[in-house]
Amino acid sequence: xxxxxxxxxxxxxxxxxxxxxxxxxxxxxxxxxxxxxxxxxxxxxxxxxxxxxxxxxxxxxxxxxxxxxxxxxxxxxxxxxxxxxxxxxxxxxxxxxxxxxxxxxxxxxxxxxxx
Amino acid sequence: xxxxxxxxxxxxxxxxxxxxxxxxxxxxxxxxxxxxxxxxxxxxxxxxxxxxxxxxxxxxxxxxxxxxxxxxxxxxxxxxxxxxxxxxxxxxxxxxxxxxxxxxxxxxxxxxxx
Numbered sequence: 001x002x003x004x005x006x007x008x009x010x011x012x013x014x015x016x017x018x019x020x021x022x023x024x025x026x027x028x029x030x031x032x033x034x035x036x037x038x039x040x041x042x043x044x045x046x047x048x049x050x051x052x053x054x055x056x057x058x059x060x061x062x063x064x065x066x067x068x069x070x071x072x073x074x075x076x077x078x079x080x081x082x083x084x085x086x087x088x089x090x091x092x093x094x095x096x097x098x099x100x101x102x103x104x105x106x107x108x109x110x111x112x113x114x115x
Numbered sequence: 116x117x118x119x120x121x122x123x124x125x126x127x128x129x130x131x132x133x134x135x136x137x138x139x140x141x142x143x144x145x146x147x148x149x150x151x152x153x154x155x156x157x158x159x160x161x162x163x164x165x166x167x168x169x170x171x172x173x174x175x176x177x178x179x180x181x182x183x184x185x186x187x188x189x190x191x192x193x194x195x196x197x198x199x200x201x202x203x204x205x206x207x208x209x210x211x212x213x214x215x216x217x218x219x220x221x222x223x224x225x226x227x228x229x
Contacts, residue, residue: 004158035219042117043159043204043219056216090158103149104217106158 003027006091006107013081014115021076021110023091030095031055032074033104034066037088046089049074081114088112118142119207121220129228134192136223138205141186147210149217150179150190153202162203163190166210195227 004025013019025032034046047066048056054066063079078085088111092104120139128134136150146167151159165172165179165188172179178191192199205220 009156041202041221045216048216092158103161103164104159106151106160108156108158 004091004093004105004107006089006110008110009108010111010113012113012115015081015083017081018077018079019081019112020078021089021091021112023074023076023107025072025091025093025105027093027095027105029093029105030071031093032068033092033094034074034076035090035092035106037090037109039087043090046076047074078112083114086112086114117221118145119205119218119220121203121205121223123223124221125224125226127226127228128195130197131194134190134195134199134225134227136190136192136203136205136225138188138190138220139186140188140207140218142207142209142218143186144209145207145218147208148179148181148188149206149208150177151204151206151219153204153222159204192225195225197227197229200225200227 007022031048031050033048035043036046037043046060049068065077067075088109090109091107094104118141149164150162152162153159163174163177163179165181170181176192181188202222202224204222206217208217
């Protein structure tokens, strides 16, 4: 029974398209995150949500928008995809705000390729 | 600006020997450090952590050492096993502020040779 699941695992799409990546956690965690791993293998936070409230929004283009219908889900919508958006996107969750540093649980990642 | 750095992209070690993975950081506000392990096509999994009030934390074969003055931490795996072959990420956070933002290094690929 997967703790943090992301779909799809692979996504190939053309420039200019709009796409979504879904994430669900069944751990009862309070906070969920999206991380991006670029071509240099650098993992960088994009967003985090606590109780459906955006807590952190790093310098991410507004073409990226997180959507959290409930505490167990945090989806990532990307509009007008660009070549530079190609990366692996990881969803993660943690137990309590302020205790996230004590261990995230990551999903297996979504490899997005923009052609 | 990369605040957490792992300068060795890869490391090969014989089975049974010690593996030492290194990590440096630049932000003196970091007070909590973690190591994650990642297998191909999987997400990173939490391995071990250390608070800045300690200089060592041990969990079975894994030990993390923290040198605050040098802004350096290391992960020791003894003895190394083939199943330890993976990419290891170092991460840091300013936990005392309640911030959950983890800053990651770029990882070190460990290969344990049977």
